Amino acid sequence: MTDNFQDQYSKFLYIWFGQFISIIGTGLTIFALGVYVYQLTGTASSYVFILMCAFLPPILLKPYGGILADRHDRRIMMVFGDLGSTLGLLFIFFMMVKGNIELWQVYLGISVSSIFSAFQEPAYKALVTDLLTRDQYAKASGLMQLASSAQYLLSPLLAGVLLSLLDIKFIFLIDVSTLLIASFIVIWIRNILGEIPVNRQETNFMEEFKEGFQEFSKNTGVVHLVITTMIILFFVGLLQSLFVPMLLNLESVKTVGISQSLCASGMIIGSLFIGIFGSRSGHVTMLSIALFLSGLFFAGLGLSANIILITLAGFLFFAMLPFINTPIEVLIRTNIDNQKQGRVWSIISTTTYVGSILAFAVAGFLADALFDPLLKPDGVLADSIGFLIGTGSGRGIAFMFIVAGLMISIISLFIWKNSRIKRLEDVEKQNRVMSLQL
Template sequence: MELKAVMTPGRPWAITHPLRAFFVTWIGQLLSLLGSRLSGFALGLAVYQESGSITQFAIYSSLVLLPNLLLSPFAGALADRWDRRRVMLLSDVGAGVNSLIVLLLVTWHDAAFWRSHPWLIYPPVILGAAFTTLRWPAYYAACTLLVPRQHLGRANALIDLAVGVAQVAAPVLAVALLARIGLGGILFIDLLSFLVSTGALLLVRFPAPVRRETDPARRDSLWEEMGLGWKFIRDRPGLMGLTAFTGVFNFVISMVPTLITPLVLSFADVSTLGLVQTTAGVGMLVGAVVASVWSGPRHLVASVLCAHLLSALALLVGCLRPSVPLIAVASSVFLFSIPPIQSRAWAIWQRKVAPELQGRVFAVRRMVTLAASPVASLLAGWLADRVFEPWLAVGGALAGTVGKLLGTGPGRGIAFLMGMLGVVCLGNVLAAWFNPRVRNLEDELSEPAPS
C-alpha cells in the first residue's frame, strides 16, 4: 500500500499550508523553550540559594532529566498513535498547568519555608519534565510531514537554533529579571510562553500519515509499540552504527561543558569565564544559522563526519595553552560544529524512517542521547579530580612527558582530558567512516514512500 499523507481537517481560519504551519509552530516552540529555560535556570538557582546545598541542586537537576530517560519510549509510541499536533498541545498545556502550580507554591510560601521544605518543589518539577518529554518525538516526526525532504536539514537546524537561543539567552535574562521581578515574575513569563505556544498549535494543522495495512500500531498494544523503535534500529546495521556514533558524540558534548568552567577558572576569574561562555554560545548560534541556510554536501553522512572532525580539532587545539583567546575560539568552534552534526543526522533519520514509525524510533534515539548526559557529567568530574589533575600536577606522573607539551599545575590535567576527548572524537569519526554500513547508509537503506 502506498504511503500518503492527509491533512487533518480544520476550521477555515486554520493554517494548513505545511511550511507556514511549520514556521508558526517553530515560533511558538521557540518562545516556549525560552520561557522554560528561564524558569528552569531561575528555579534551580533558587533551590541552591535557599537550601545552600549542592546535593539539593544536584537532585533538582537529575529530576529534570529523569522523566526524559524513562518516558521517551512511551512518548514516541503516543506520537505515532495520536495526531502529533495534539501530542504537542498536551505537552504544552500540561507543562503550562504545572508552571501555574509552581507559581502558586512560590507565591504562597516565603523563603524560610523553602529552606526547610526544598523537597516540595520536586513533584511539580518531575511532572513538568514528564509533559515536556512528550514534545520532542512528536515535533521531529511532524517536521518530516511539514517540510520537503531536501530541506529537512535546514528545518532541523532551525529547531537547534531555537534551543541555542534559549540556552544562551535564558541565563543572562534570568539573572537580570530575578533582581527586577523575582522568581514569581519569571514563572509568570514562563506561563505566558506556554499560552503563546499553545495558541500557535491551535492555529495550525499537521498532515497525518496514512498507516500501511501492516503497520503494527493498528494491532499492537502500547507496550508492544514501545519496543518497536528499538527493534527497528537493531534490524538495520547502518542506523545501529549511526546510533552508536551519536551516543559517543553526545557523551563528549556532555563532558565538555562540565570541564570548561574549572579549566578557565584555573587561571582566570568569573567575568572571564562569562566572556568565554558567551563567545562559545555565539559560535553555536552562528552554527545553527549556517546549517539552516546552507544545505551542505549532498551526502549527509559525510557532512556529519566532517563537522565532527572539526569539533575534534577544536578540542585538540584548545587544550594546548592556558590562554583565554585560545580557549574562547576553540569553544566557539566546538559549539559551532554541533548544529550541523545534529541537524544532518536528524535529516538522515527522517528520510530513512517511515513517518508512521518515527515517533517510536526517534524516542529511542533521544533516549540514547539523554542517557549519555548524566554519566558523562559525573565521569568528567571524577576523571578530572582523581586522575588527570594529579597526573599533571607539579611532580605528577606525567609532568615530565605530557607536561612538557601542555604544562603542569592547576587546570592542565583538565586540559589533557579535553585533548583526550578530541582523540575520542577522531576515533568516532574514523570508526564511522570505516564502517561501510554507516558510510553507505544513504545508498544502502531505501527511503519510505514520500508522505
C-alpha cells in the same frame, strides 16, 4: 504542488517560532532554579539534582511519548506536553507565594514539568515528516537546532538580567506564558490544516515499543549512527560538567559567563547556515569532516590557559555541532518508516542521552580522582604533559578535554570508513530522486 509545499513550510515556521520561545522560557527556569537552589544550600549536589530532575524523566519516558506520537495527532501531543509542563511551574510559583518553600517541592515541580516534555519532543520531531518534503528536512533540522541552542546562549543572559530586576517567582510566569503561546500557535495551525491521518493500530504499548525498537535495530547503519551520537554526547556532557570549573580556576565569574555565551554562539552560527542554505547531499562526508574538526577544537580547549584562545576553540567546537547533528538526523529520518517515526525517535533520544547521563555521573570522579592529581605540580605527568599545558588546579580537566577531543576525531575516521552508514546515504539519494520524479 510546489506552492502547497511552501505553504506547509511556512506553517512549520510558525510552529517552530512557538517552540523557540518556549525553549527559551524553559532555559530561564532551569537557570533561575539552579541559582536559587545553589544560593540556598551552597552545595553543588543540589544544583546537579535540579539538572537531573529536568533531564532524567524525559529520557526515561520518551519511548512512551513516541508511541503516543505515532498513535495520535502529533500536534495534539505537542499541546498536551506544553500545557502539562505549566502544572509543575505553577506549583512552584504558588508554593513560593505561600512562603517557606522546601527543596523537595522545587524538585517535585521541575520533575512534573519535565515529565510532560517527554510527550512533546518526540511529537515535535516526528511532525517534521508530516509537514515537510525530504528536501526540506535539513533546513528544518538546522532551525530546530537553532532553537535548542538558544536555551544555552540566550536563556542564561536573559535570566541573569531578569533576576536582577524581578523576583524569581515571575520567571516561572514568563515560562508559563511562552508555553501557552507555543500551544496556541500549534492549535491555530491545526485548525488551518485540518487533521493529519494517523495509523491507529489496536496494539498495546509494549507491542508498539517492540515494533519501534525493531524498526530502529533492523538497520545497522542507523544503529551505528545512534551509538556514535551517544558517544559524542558523552564527551559533550563532560564539557557541560567541567568547562566552568576549569575556567573558574583561570578567570572571574563574569569573564566565565561571557566566555560561555560566546562559545554557545558558535552553534547559532552553524544552525543559521544550515537553516538558510540547507544540505541536500554528501551527508556522510559532512558528518565525518565536522566530527574530525570538532575533535580538534575540543582538544584545543585544553591546550592553553589563555581565555581568548579557549573561547575561540569553544566557539569553533560548537559551530561544528549543527554540521554533525543535521546529517545524522537526515540520514536517520530518510531510513525510518514515517508511521513509526515517533516511537523510533523516542528510542533514539533515550539511547543517545544515556551518554550525557554517564558523563554527568563520572565527570567529577574522573576530574578529581584521576586527571587532576596527574597534573598537580608534583604529579606523574607534571614534567611531560604539564610542560605543554601547565600544571595546577583545572589543568587535569584540560587534559581530559584533549583526550576527549582526540577520541572524537578518531570516531570520525570510523564514520568515514563505515560501509553500513554510507548505504544510508544511498537510500536517501534514491528517495530524493523518486520525490523529484513525482
